[in-house]
Amino acid sequence: MQTMSGKTLYDKIWDAHLVAEQDGEAILYIDLHLIHEVTTPQAFAGLRAHHRPVRRPDRTLAVADHNIPTEGQGLGVGAVADEEARLQLQTLEQNVRDAGIEFFAMGDVRNGIVHVVGPEQGRTQPGMTIVCGDSHTSTHGAFGALAHGIGTSEVEHVLATQTLRQKKAKNMRVNISGKPAPGVGAKDFALAVIGAIGTAGGTGYVIEYAGEAIRDLSMEGRMTLCNLTIEGGARAGLVAPDETTFAYLLGRPAAPKAGAWDMALRYWKTLVSDADAHFDREVHLNAADIAPLVTWGTSPEDVLAVTDTVPGPDSTTSPDKQVSVQRALDYMGLSAGQPITEARVDVVFIGSCTNSRIEDLRSAASIVEGRRVAEHVRALVVPGSGLVKAQAEAEGLDDIFRAAGFDWREPGCSMCLGMNPDRLAPGERCASTSNRNFEGRQGRGGRTHLMSPAMAAAAAIAGHIVDVRAYLR
Amino acid sequence: MKAFTRLDALAAPLPLANVDTDQIIPKQFLKTVEREGLSKGLFYDFRFDTEGRERPDFVLNKPEYKGTGVLVTGENFGCGSSREHAPWALMDYGITCVIAPSFADIFYNNCFQNGLLPLVLEADEVQALMEEARGGNHKVSVDLEAQSVISPSGRRFGFQIDAQRKTKMLQGLDAIGETLMAASDIDVYEHKRSLDQPWLDKAPH
Ligand code: SF4
Numbered sequence: 001m002q003t004m005s006g007k008t009l010y011d012k013i014w015d016a017h018l019v020a021e022q023d024g025e026a027i028l029y030i031d032l033h034l035i036h037e038v039t040t041p042q043a044f045a046g047l048r049a050h051h052r053p054v055r056r057p058d059r060t061l062a063v064a065d066h067n068i069p070t071e072g073q074g075l076g077v078g079a080v081a082d083e084e085a086r087l088q089l090q091t092l093e094q095n096v097r098d099a100g101i102e103f104f105a106m107g108d109v110r111n112g113i114v115h116v117v118g119p120e121q122g123r124t125q126p127g128m129t130i131v132c133g134d135s136h137t138s139t140h141g142a143f144g145a146l147a148h149g150i151g152t153s154e155v156e157h158v159l160a161t162q163t164l165r166q167k168k169a170k171n172m173r174v175n176i177s178g179k180p181a182p183g184v185g186a187k188d189f190a191l192a193v194i195g196a197i198g199t200a201g202g203t204g205y206v207i208e209y210a211g212e213a214i215r216d217l218s219m220e221g222r223m224t225l226c227n228l229t230i231e232g233g234a235r236a237g238l239v240a241p242d243e244t245t246f247a248y249l250l251g252r253p254a255a256p257k258a259g260a261w262d263m264a265l266r267y268w269k270t271l272v273s274d275a276d277a278h279f280d281r282e283v284h285l286n287a288a289d290i291a292p293l294v295t296w297g298t299s300p301e302d303v304l305a306v307t308d309t310v311p312g313p314d315s316t317t318s319p320d321k322q323v324s325v326q327r328a329l330d331y332m333g334l335s336a337g338q339p340i341t342e343a344r345v346d347v348v349f350i351g352s353c354t355n356s357r358i359e360d361l362r363s364a365a366s367i368v369e370g371r372r373v374a375e376h377v378r379a380l381v382v383p384g385s386g387l388v389k390a391q392a393e394a395e396g397l398d399d400i401f402r403a404a405g406f407d408w409r410e411p412g413c414s415m416c417l418g419m420n421p422d423r424l425a426p427g428e429r430c431a432s433t434s435n436r437n438f439e440g441r442q443g444r445g446g447r448t449h450l451m452s453p454a455m456a457a458a459a460a461i462a463g464h465i466v467d468v469r470a471y472l473r
Numbered sequence: 474m475k476a477f478t479r480l481d482a483l484a485a486p487l488p489l490a491n492v493d494t495d496q497i498i499p500k501q502f503l504k505t506v507e508r509e510g511l512s513k514g515l516f517y518d519f520r521f522d523t524e525g526r527e528r529p530d531f532v533l534n535k536p537e538y539k540g541t542g543v544l545v546t547g548e549n550f551g552c553g554s555s556r557e558h559a560p561w562a563l564m565d566y567g568i569t570c571v572i573a574p575s576f577a578d579i580f581y582n583n584c585f586q587n588g589l590l591p592l593v594l595e596a597d598e599v600q601a602l603m604e605e606a607r608g609g610n611h612k613v614s615v616d617l618e619a620q621s622v623i624s625p626s627g628r629r630f631g632f633q634i635d636a637q638r639k640t641k642m643l644q645g646l647d648a649i650g651e652t653l654m655a656a657s658d659i660d661v662y663e664h665k666r667s668l669d670q671p672w673l674d675k676a677p678h
Contacts, residue, residue, distance in 0.1 A: 020658040023637045027655055029662055031673060039556065041506035052649070055659075058674075067504060084504035091506050128673075135555040135579060149579055151557035153586035153648070161652045163659060167635070199491060200549040203578050233552070235578050256672035264672045299491050320490040320547040327489070417554075419500045426523060438495045438553060440518050 006274025008171045009238050010206045013146040013271070017129050019163055027163045031128040032059055032145075034114045035101070035155065037092040038066040038419070039133030043156035044095040054099040055162045061123055062096045062103040064089050065113045066134075067419040070382050070409035073107040080106075085420070099159075112385020112411040115139040115353035119223065120387055122252025126241035126268040131158055136353050136435060138229040142222035143249075144241035144271045146206070149230065169235065170280040172205040173273075176213040180287040183469040185363070186221035187355060187433070187452035189213065190228035191293040192285055195303040202234025205281065208273060209239050213287035219248040220359035227354045228435055231300035240272045292468050295437045295450040296340055297328035302437070304340060306455070306467045312336025331439055332447050333427070341465050343449065347430040348379040348460035349442070350406075350453055352416035355433035356384030358391050360453040364433075365397045367457035367471050373405035374463030380407040380422070382414040406460070418443045431459035475588035476645030477617055480570055482542025484606040484613040484625075485532045492546060493553035494580060498562040511558055512566035533566075543570045543613050545603050548596070551580025560589045570615050572622065574599050585638050588645060590617065598630045617643060 007015070019027045033056075040062075047054070054060065064077075067085040077093065080086040089106065096103040104111035110121065115136055118124040124140045130147035131137060133155045140147035150164065158164055174193055194201075207229055209222075217225065222239045229237030239245075246265060249255045256264040291305035304311070310329070313322040313336070329336065334343065350356070350364050361383065373379045381401050383389035389411055392398055398408045415422040416434040424430055424446025433456050437448040449465060458468040502514030519531045527534045533541060544563070550573040551559060560583050563571065569589055574596040576584075584591040592615065594602070605611060605625045614623040617639060622630045641648070667674050 019662045020655045022651065022655060023640075025637050027652055027658070029659070029666070038503050042508045042557075045506070045508075050649070082504070088504050088506060125673075133555060133557075135553065149555035151555055151560075151579060151583035151586060153557060153583065157649050157652065160649050161656075161659060162663075163652060165648055165652060199552055200575060200577070203549070203575065233549070233577060260672035264670070267670065299493075318490070320488060323488060324490050324547075417495075417500050419503065436493075436495070436553060438493045440499055441495050444499070444518060444523065 005278045006276040008273040008277040008279065009144060009208055009240050009271055010146065010171055011277070013127055013129065014168060016127065025165050025167060028129060028166045029163055030059070030131055030158050032061070032118070032123055032130045033158050034118055034130065034132035034137070035060060035062045036065050036114050036134065037088045039152050040095065040155055041088060041091045042152050043159060046156045047159055052160045054101065054159045057100040059162060060101045060159070061118065062092060062101050063111050063114050063117050064092060064106045065111070066413045066417065068106045068412045069420050070412050070414050070422060073410045077106055109386035109390060112388065113353045113356065113413055115227065116357060116384030116388065119143065119219070120252070120385055122249055122255035125249065125255070125264070126245060127271050131164060135230045136227050138235065138237050139223050139227040139353055141226040141229065141237040142219060142239050143245055144238060144268070146236055146238070148235035169206045170204055171278070172202065172207045172234065172281040172283065173279040174207055174209050174283045174285070175211040176209065176285045176287050177211045178213055178286045178288040179216070180213060180290060183292055183454060183472050184287070184290050185452055185454070186217055186224040188290050188293045189287065190225045191295070191300070191303045191450065192290045193283070194228065194232045194300050195293070196283060196285065197232050199231060199299050199301040200233040202229065202232040205234045206236045206238065207232070207234045209237060214239055215242065218359055219244060220357045223357065224354055228300070231435060241268050292452065292455050294340055294455065294465055296332065296334060297325070298331055298437055298439050299328070300435070300437060300450060302328060306340060306465065308340060310334045310336055310338045310340055341467070343429060344464045345377060345431045345459050346428040347424060348377055348456050349382070349415045349430055349432040349434065350380070350456055351382030351384070351414050352434035353384065354435045355453045356382060356388065358388050360433065361388070361392050361397050364453040364457040365400045366473070367454050367468065368404045368406070368461065369400045371404055371461045373460045377460055377463055379405060379460040380409055380415070382409045383411050385411050415442050417441060431456045431465060474586065474645045474647060477569065477588050477590050477642045479617060480542060480615045481612060483538060483540055484543040484545050484602065484611050485538045485541040486603040486606040487532060487544055487546040488603055490547035491549045491552055494551055494556050494559040495553055497551065497559040498556065502562070503556060503558055508561050509565060511562035515562040515566045540567065542567055543572060543615065544568050545572045545599060545606050548574045550576050552577035555579045557583045557586070560584050560587045564589050572599060572602060585642060586648065588642065590615065590642065592622065592632055594622065594630055594632055601628065
């Protein structure tokens with residue numbers, strides 16, 4: 001039979017997971033459900049209230065990451081000082097034990113940020129559908145998996161049925177051609193895309209990233225890019241799996257072994273958009289045009305090149321947005337027309353599911369090595385998982401950071417959202433490798449500038465936002 | 474889930490674009506294992522100053538907006554974190570309808586799980602409602618069945634909504650119960666996948 005046009009990668013994954021359709025809504029099978037302490041207690045309570053069991057505990061993996069402290073994890077959950085956080089962690093432990101779900105507890109070397117752990121364990125695989133009660137689930141799209149965040153009611157739905165009710169999204173392709181200049185990488189690509197389409201530009205779409213610059217990215221880089229897809233409004237981002245993907249997966253604990261590996265590989269190689277596939281929207285960028293980027297405001301779309309000056313309300317025509325721009329300037333303590341490099345930072349945070357993998361830490365360490373953190377700056381590195389931490393220590397990166405004056409912490413979400421004790425004080429300005437610069441995100445009154453690990457490292461040394469290209473060796 | 478049919482309630486204007494879920498309910502209120510009681514954290518940093526005192530100039534703190542049931546706001550409302558605590562907090566406060574030119578995807582979806590109506594109008598219509606909601610007589614009528622909003626001055630705006638979502642909202646249907654009616658389809662699907670992609674069943678350790 002002849003088809004009208006080819007399928008996109010998203011179409012293929014969607015079709016492969018379609019269980020049934022009810023009243024025009026698809027019931028989509030979910031291959032992997034990642035859970036953590038913050039967005040699940042009410043879901044398990046809901047199941048209990050209806051006497052519903054967890055359908056596939058074997059397709060579920062639990063970690064403790066959002067509100068764990070990044071010091072003294074070996075003391076166990078009982079020693080977590082914050083009473084509510086402790087209760088939430090204990091509730092998770094009880095729930096996963098009752099349901100028979102695999103769980104990496106705080107302090108287990110395999111534990112860490114949920115979006116670091118899934119790929120690292122080989123649980124994340126091409127062609128899968130993956131959900132988690134956390135919007136940055138889009139990270140896993142780096143493997144060519146359809147992955148997105150869900151709310152707690154949907155967490156409950158997936159626990160009970162291993163499916164999700166979905167409407168199909170539209171297809172967008174973001175093509176990034178060319179080669180980036182030294183000092184420019186995946187974080188800058190991601191910010192450039194958000195800057196180009198806006199924080200709502202991707203709403204209703206699944207984005208596939210393609211082009212030479214994407215093919216050249218490591219898995220870590222692709223994860224950074226897909227992670228930030230949600231900040232452009234798209235629930236999910238995808239990169240078609242290729243040799244880079246397969247090489248990353250080979251030998252991971254949960255990756256298929258022996259004969260199953262060959263079988264899986266044959267399937268994974270079919271996971272590309274057909275040449276004649278239709279995309280509802282295409283965006284083109286050239287990596288060579290992208291400078292190291294930072295955010296100036298309180299929305300991830302508020303990006304500018306590090307060489308630029310801060311914009312004012314006259315940069316937009318929409319009255320709502322003008323109010324938002326002025327509000328952002330006031331909140332951030334910046335004035336229109338000021339070079340962004342004048343912004344003096346108090347805190348530098350290297351971590352979060354966006355940038356806490358081994359490659360991120362290597363990149364930051366290469367800038368920091370043999371230099372000192374500026375006198376007035378408090379700087380911390382929070383590895384994404386216990387395994388990333390161990391790897392970094394084996395490479396001596398912890399010594400480089402410590403020698404420069406950084407704090408070397410235990411894994412967790414930490415200052416990405418400040419649910420644990422790591423947060424900004426009111427008015428403090430932070431160079432952060434995380435993903436959200438919303439008001440109060442890293443602590444009430446805290447001012448966040450998003451940037452790459454290398455840029456954040458350079459800011460720590462300089463004591464203000466600075467062009468990392470002056471620090472490259 | 475609570476059904477939503479119609480609503481006559483005070484509308485409050487919040488003329489900001491990109492109000493994210495960290496603003497709707499900050500992280501310190503996420504450490505709960507309950508769904509109830511979250512109204513205390515709703516718009517916390519807008520409502521209270523650093524000493525925990527009410528900010529008198531914030532719209533929901535003004536006496537004429539006590540008992541607000543409808544929020545009229547700017548584009549891309551609910552962006553950011555997937556926390557369902559955002560619709561829970563709004564509902565716990567008594568707000569069961571938010572009107573905006575657009576919503577962020579996950580938040581939009583979460584609203585429907587809880588019987589909170591995220592209502593999309595054209596930007597100029599939202600602007601008009603916002604102006605009226607700023608005045609003294611700011612009661613708005615929302616009729617889901619008829620897909621209409623009547624402004625305080627009597628202007629009528631029609632709105633679009635997905636037909637299935639509308640039906641479920643009107644009846645307050647439980648999505649899990651509904652999906653479980655297709656349980657045999659799920660069994661069949663799982664069986665087939667075990668044959669086609671056996672590596673997926675290899676439970677790790
Ligand atoms: S690091 Fe931040 S964005 Fe990532 S999962 Fe944790 S809280 Fe969410």
